[in-house]
Amino acid sequence: MLSVELAAGRAELIVLEAMEEYNRDVEPELRVSLDPGAALYGAGGGLDSLGLLTLVTILETGLERELGRPVALVEESGATDGAAFRTVESLIAAVLALLEPGQATRQA
Numbered sequence: 001m002l003s004v005e006l007a008a009g010r011a012e013l014i015v016l017e018a019m020e021e022y023n024r025d026v027e028p029e030l031r032v033s034l035d036p037g038a039a040l041y042g043a044g045g046g047l048d049s050l051g052l053l054t055l056v057t058i059l060e061t062g063l064e065r066e067l068g069r070p071v072a073l074v075e076e077s078g079a080t081d082g083a084a085f086r087t088v089e090s091l092i093a094a095v096l097a098l099l100e101p102g103q104a105t106r107q108a
Contacts, residue, residue, distance in 0.1 A: 011096035012036075014066060015088065018059040026051070034088065041085040052085055059091075063098060071098065 016034055023031040032038065032046045032055070039045040041052045056073055063071040073084075076098055084094035 007100040008092075008096055010066070011099050012092050014062050015059065015092045015095055018055060018062050019088070021058050022051075022055045025054075032088075036087070036089040036092070038088050040087055040091060041082060045086065047085075056085075059095070063095065067098070073098070 019032055019034055030046070030051065032040060032051075040055075041047045047055065060071045060073050063073065073094065084090050
């Protein structure tokens, strides 16, 4: 099991790498902020539904490499209401929960 700090750092790195890849592939005006408090999706968020789907696909690919198994982020995070995708920070917490179940709530 990873330490809480190591797991949190790894979750943040996975999310930020996915966001950087997303930003490289879109027009400058569609790029998302890497700031942890930045809104991603929903009120004030920079992603529309297609942008969110693209980011989630990139993120799931990174998680598959990390975990060595296919990942369905929406189903596995329990975020069917989209709450995990509201901010960069909430997305990191959702990824942390996949890396180390039980750790995301301790970090919040």
